[in-house]
Amino acid sequence: MKIKLNLDTSNTYVLAVSGGLDSMVLFDLFLKYKHKIVVVHFNHQKRSESVYDNELIEKLCKNHNVPYHYIKLNIKKGNFQDSARQLRYQFLEDIATLYRTPYIVTAHHLDDLAETIIMKLIRGSNLLGYSGMQKLTKIDEFVYLKPLLDYSKNDLETYKNTFNISFLEDSSNLEDDYLRNRIRHHIIPILKEENNILSHFKNFSNQAYLASDFIRSESLKFLPTNLNFSLQKFLELHLSIQYDVISLILEKVDAKRSNTKIEMILKQLNSTKPNIDITLSNNHHMIKSYDRVYIINISDEFYKDKPNHLMISHNKVGLPKKYIELCYNKLNFPIQIRKRLPGDKLQFKFGTKKLKDFLIDKKIPKKSRDDLDIIVDSNQTVLWIPGIYKNETLGSNNIIYLWIKE
Incomplete structure (x- = not known):
């Protein structure tokens, strides 16, 4: 099978190359199609033989006059797989920025896609997560490309044998320490015996992604x-x-x-x-x-509701010139600021009154009523309307200080 990249030859691409079969096939394809590339290799410092990966890749880069970056990762705490992934992305984006290109390329293929979907199903995810991965993904200003995603591991094996591609096997890939490896070694082979399962995973991924993309577009509209x-x-x-x-x-x-x-x-x-x-x-x-x-959005010292900037303090230190004291026995925090709503009522010592009627009595212009800041607790009890009203029926055991930050 002929493997095609279908990429613009005028761009510069940053390639993540591990030295394994998949990434070495990817490296060879980019050389054959005469793309401008920068190669990045990560040493996770988990295997003593990883030095040979560096030697193999560095030699090929020198032979083909390709810029090469060798990076040692030092991960001692937390989830190793997740931490390593985040660090690789960070370094790849830094190097892409250095070469003024948004394009970052990895060697993920169709078997990887199937493994990822199964992992998501086991761990749980949303519709986008269940789609696995896409050939093109934009993250901020960067474009992550997976041009081998249409091809199986067998396709890459065939290419390797046809063109005698040099590579090194990562011994950790043979172990069952990680979920992906267990899926790769024990689940995928059984599924492949039943049907043309990889093509079905690819169709499922495409349909899940399209459905997710449409739903997200509707969410963003709303x-x-x-x-x-x-x-x-x-x-x-x-x-x-x-x-x-x-x-x-x-x-x-x-x-x-x-x-x-x-x-x-x-x-x-x-x-x-x-x-x-x-x-x-x-x-x-x-x-x-x-x-x-x-x-x-709340914090330990005060609560803010931007853009109106309601400020709240529990002590009198550092207060501005304009503030109010609010006495209370019990309040339902958090306190926030909003505009008036139908049914709002004000509390007085003589009883309650609709906010609408109160504003009419105060001769507040109709066009100004919807612009008023209404400060309420989480039960929507009106506490304060700057310049117009302060609730004085809440008790006297405690005091907080309120102001509007200009």
């Missing part, structure tokens, strides 16, 4: 940059898009994602309770308030 949205409009979305909107929010606030967590959030949003505070992470909460859903 979700504004401030992550605030109408609950009614959200519940009108297809359930698959609802799932992805919540997943997208969790991504943006850097919170852990799981199907269980997403289903819990959806259950809360479908609840008949008008006001709910949902914890997304240590610093982020999702607030459901009647028809509005929004995200707030």
Whole structure:
């Protein structure tokens, strides 16, 4: 079988070359197609024989006048596989930046795709994760390419035998210490006996990716940059898009994602309770308030809700000239700032009054009412409206200090 790269010969490509069969076939193909390349080799310092990988690759690069970068990784703590992957990406992107190219190439092939999909199914993922990997992936300003993804390990073996490609076998690939190796050695061979399984994995990957890409495009259309949205409009979305909107929010606030967590959030949003505070992470909460859903960011010392910059302190040190004291016995934190909502009520010592009626009595112009900052706790009790109202019915045991940062 003839292996084609189908890449623009005018670009410069950064190749990750390990010295194994896959990456050495990739290296040879780029030389044959006369692409401008830079080769990067990582020594994970896990095998004494890794020095021979460096010697083999360095010699080939010198023979073909190819720029070569040899990098030793020093990983002593944590998940070795994950840490190594992140460090490789970091160095590859640094080298791509050095050569002013966005293109980074790895030697992943069709068997790798099947292994990745099985790993995702075992560990759990979302629809995009279940698609495995794509031939082209953009990460920030970089473009990761996998031109061998249409070809099987057998195809690469055939190419190696045909053109007598030199390579070195990584002995750690023969062990069963890692999940990928166990899948490669024990599961994939059984599946290959049953059917043309690799082509089915490829079709599954393509379909899962296309479905995921469409759903994500719909999620991005729905979700504004401030992550605030109408609950009614959200519940009108297809359930698959609802799932992805919540997943997208969790991504943006850097919170852990799981199907269980997403289903819990959806259950809360479908609840008949008008006001709910949902914890997304240590610093982020999702607030459901009647028809509005929004995200707030909290910290140990104060809570902020940008762009209005509500500031809160529990002591009087370092306060600005303009602030208010709010006395209370108990408050439902976090406190946040929002615009007025239908049904808002104010509390007075004589009883309650609708905010709408209060603003009319105060002769606040109609066009200004929707611009007012309304400070509330997580139960949506109105605490303060700057220049207009302060809640004085909350008790006197504790004091906090509120101000709007200019």
